[in-house]
Amino acid sequence: MSAQVEEVRLALGHIELAAHLFGPADGLPVIAxxxxxxxxxxxxxxAPRLKGLRIVAxxxxxxxxxxxxxxGxxxxxxxxxxxxxxVAExxxxxxxxxxxHSLGAIISVQLAGALPDRISHLALIDGVVPPTLSEQDAAERLGLALQAQLRLDGKRKSVYATLEAGVEARMKGMVAVSREAAELLAQRGLMPVPGGYSWRSDSRLTLPSPSRLHPDQAMAFVKRIACPTCLVVAADGMLARHTALLEQLPFEQVTLPGGHxxxxxxxxxxxxxxxxxNRFFGIP
Incomplete structure (x- = not known):
């Protein structure tokens, strides 16, 4: 990684988050x-390849x-x-x-639609809106989520005997990544535990969401976005097959080779x- 990277911790009152800082202190502020x-x-x-940005990842x-x-x-x-x-405050x-990227892109779209006056630019990678649901499936969705929450109490996280085994598990995850990508994610994701290594991520992240937006609600966020927006679609990623959704988006779209x-x-x-x-942000 670039020598410009700085590790910080942000105490927000209700929670403490870790982050990496990239780029010049006087650069255009961006949260990744x-x-x-x-x-x-x-x-x-x-991030080290993006010019003129102060990035908080x-x-x-x-x-x-x-x-x-x-x-709870x-x-x-x-x-x-x-x-x-x-964080911005x-x-x-x-x-x-x-x-x-992905979930991060979904969060970005919702925040930019909810408070359009706060967001100056929106740069998205293979993600736009969350999975949606028809109204008649809402009750069943909540029931499945509640049952999954109860079952989680009896589950244990996977433990890998070696770091390499943990990396290989990430390579073969729900969304496969390269070895180099898995190794980078493992630097911040794997932790030593009795018997080996486990991923730090909260087990509750794997639970199904108790509710989902109707498609019209999801698009309401998109329609309220007021800032310049650029969406990178991975040719072999998750969005490329959703042509009907992509055709509805009033964003600049660029399809690039590669996976999610x-x-x-x-x-x-x-x-x-x-x-x-770099072209999108337009900073010399």
Whole structure:
């Protein structure tokens, strides 16, 4: 990673988050939000290539070195958005950009739609809106989520005998990543435990959400966004097959080769995404 990287901890009152700082102190303020079960190292290849930006790459609550939510709390999208606003308040940033991947992109879109006057730029990587649900399935969805919460009490986290085994498990996760990407995520994600190593992420992050937005509600956030927005679609990622959704988006869209983690899997992918976002932010 770049020599410019600085590790910080942000005490927000209700929770403490860890973050990496990239770029000049007087650069355009940007908060970077990673994907589900990833951490701030998601931007380890990309952020040093972005010019003129002061990037605060968070470990979202429950991920990496950041604290977990209290017992009884959950990980709703609105709670993540609140965390981001608290970070901005602490840094004195009235207006700031958002750089989001996957879950981080979803949080970014919701925050930019909810408070359009606060967000100056929106740079998204293979994510826009959360999975949606029809009205008639809402009750069943809540029931499944409640049952899963009860079952979680009896589950134990996986323990890997070696660091290498933990890295290989991440490579083969729900969204596969390259070995290099898994190793970067493991730097902030794996911790020693009796018998080996386990991932730091809060087990509650794997629970199904108790509610989902109707498609019209999800698009309402998109329609309220007032800032310049650029969406990178990974050719082999999650969004490319959702052509109907992509056609509805009033955003600049750029399709680049690679999978869902194209900005992290290798240097070539990170360079392509950086070239796209450097043009988007337009800073010499």
């Amino acid at each position: 939000l990673h994907g589900w079960l990833d951490n701030a190292n998601s931007f380890a290849r990309l 968070l470990d979202l609550a429950g991920h990496g070195y950041s604290a977990h939510r209290p017992v 709390a959950g990980y709703a999208l609105a709670d993540y958005a609140h965390d981001v606003l608290r 602490q840094l004195g940033w009235q207006r700031f950009g958002l750089l989001g 983690h194209l900005h992290l899997n290798d240097a070539e992918g990170a360079a392509l995404v950086a070239d796209c976002f």
